[in-house]
Amino acid sequence: MGGTDRTAENAAEAGGIDGTDDDALYVLTAVLLTPAQFPSVLGDDYPAACAALDLEPYAEGYGLVLGQDGAGARWTVIVDDVSLVAVAIASWDCGMEYELSPDERSVVAALPGWPLAVASAAPDLPAPHDPEPEEGDRAPLAPPSADTWGPAQRRLGADEVALQWAAWRSQMDDEGTVDSDTEAGPGTGTDAGTDAGSDRPHDPQEPHDPYDGVRRALAELRGYLEEPPPVGRVRSSFAAGGARMLRADGPGWSLVARTDDMAFVLLDDEPREVLPVARGTKLPALLEALDAMAVRPS
Template sequence: MAGTDPIAEAEGAADALFVLTAALLTPARFPSVLGDDYPAACAVLGLLPDAAGYGLVFGQDGLGARWTVVVDDVSLVAVAIASWDCGMAYDLSPDEDSVVAGLPGWPLAVATRAPGVPDPHDPEPQEGDPAPLVPPSGDVWGPAQRRLGADEVAHQWAAWRSQVTDGGPAGGATPSEGVGAPPERAAVPAPAAVPAEPAPKPMTWFERPSRAQTTSAPAPQAPPAAEPAGAGPSDAAPATDVASDPYAGVRRALDELRGYLTEPPPVGRVRSTGTEAEGGVRTLRADGPGWSLVARPDDMAFVLLDELPREVLPVARGPRLPALLEGLDALAVRPT
């Protein structure tokens, strides 16, 4: 619909949605900005953690307001994302019956803008509406930014891995698991405003949910408070003296990961990805209270911590890491 006037062409423009991009919310694939695991991510959006998952459609209505529409037609959204990633056009128009909820705002920073409508803004609040969703700030460092940083390391694994030799990072020594000597640490850039899926998208209209649908889902709430490792979602982390021992947090994360092997964590806390473009090589992503891990089961790992803003700490294989990564790979959820 490029070059058209959506307000002129869409009947009842204020009640229609101009689709900008989409994302999946499933146990194996969800926007990590929302939480450490799938139940936590669903809780932020006021959704029940249904095993089948959801599709998230981000767009603007005819007045320019930001909306996140939750649908239960996961396959439709998955096909649209796959088509866009291949540079193909796809008309993402979910059926009205598939709409679960319509939430004001966007939880992700979406750079795309709908043509012919006002600039993106939060919709006018009405009584009973949940607070608008907002993406995390790039000016601070916290759990959301830490998880986004880990996602970036996973996406750019080859570039990060090339900075670490078998003996350690260029210019420094990489401790193997359990060794506390601080190495030279790399920095991850602050999150930038990017589309939820970095590929050109067609822009299509479909009717956004009515106010009744918008408020039918439970009000969004924060994930539960801190719990023991493996017991539930948490963004809190014990304080550590990072100045004297920056790898104390890494050892804590590895200890909690071993706990996952004996007491499985909430679904999605450990997940595995792999694509044909990467030669089918799997990448592990795991999160916990105050830390995120990125690893290859047959290689090394990187850890990011809340208490060390924008720093990426490499962990060499050592004698114990291979067994840990093998165990995590066995329990990780994978996209179907």
């Protein structure tokens, strides 16, 4: 997910939500909500992420500014000035100061709560808390619980694998299967071209095979090439060595892959398991085709 938490010392006062000093927002962090970059915790694709915030999925996207009001309450302010938010995020990522102060005219909505966990807090304010609800208000936004497993946690897990690719890849041998010397890690890899058993009815006497879900995910990915999914389901970003990092999601599954290497799949039905997929003979062509159709950050 784009953006970084800033320290409390760097929290800056942004323009008031409605122009009054009492409602001034003390900005803590910000993220982009665009077809190519959006908090995956909100949905499998860009339209779903927008729907989670009651927004129209405009192609230009939005910026989400997370902060506290003068009473310390959590607010997510949504603005349509995407360029301003992108500059702020890039500056913070480089360790530079940047006071993010969106113009009031760019504010689309102000929603109570934060959809993401924020580690910092504004100085000299009460501890972050949800604002007092008023009649008709929507429930405050909140990050997903770490104690359960579901679609949001699965997508966040896939994001983490992408961020820590080298660490996960180091647990595999050159064929993309688990290194036999590694005690902890995911189970045995599978070739992306393996179809065996994918159409057979499940025999309750047979042992559970988590790779049934992996084969289903790969089949749905091949289906994306024939019938394009909602925008943002397949995203491509920069990776070292001239490769691309792919993130793809679908009902019950998430995929992380490098176009020059292997892939990992996470499933709703396999809590906290990261299942490696060997490069094999068919995965390279699939990844190349997905990269060609993927949305990319501008």
